[in-house]
């Protein structure tokens with residue numbers, strides 16, 4: 001497959017009763033990027049990659065094979081997931097603090113938020129109010145591709161605009 005992921009649908013909802021103006025959703029076309037091979041993954045081990053671009057900070061992301069089915073998980077066991085490594089609260093780095101017993105990332109080194117990696121990065125506890133942005137994955141044979149992001153990367157106004165940080 002050559003095309004990237006589409007994470008939203010374009011539509012205009014101007015005909016709803018009582019609605020003033022138009023409600024628009026934009027089509028966002030993310031790059032399709034090979035980030036790992038399934039056969040190389042070790043259980044409960046974070047693997048770093050950059051996505052959606054090469055920005056060393058804002059594209060800092062990780063992949064992990066949880067060993068248990070997860071929301072958005074790929075592979076035969078639906079247990080391979082990926083997320084931004086920047087805490088959604090104030091950008092604390094979540095690399096190296098994965099807890100395999102509970103399948104969570106955290107506690108964040110800045111204000112102690114933890115995120116459930118089996119439930120789309122939902123906040124378990126702490127200051128963050130937004131889930132950890134989840135990288136959408138696709139499996140093609142043994143190759144794992146990143147194809148989109150669900151949520152806004154910390155510090156960005158637009159995930160795909162390198163100048164928006």
Ligand code: FES
Pocket residue numbers: 087088089090091092108109110111112113126127128
């Ligand atoms: S930056 Fe992670 S909890 Fe504040």
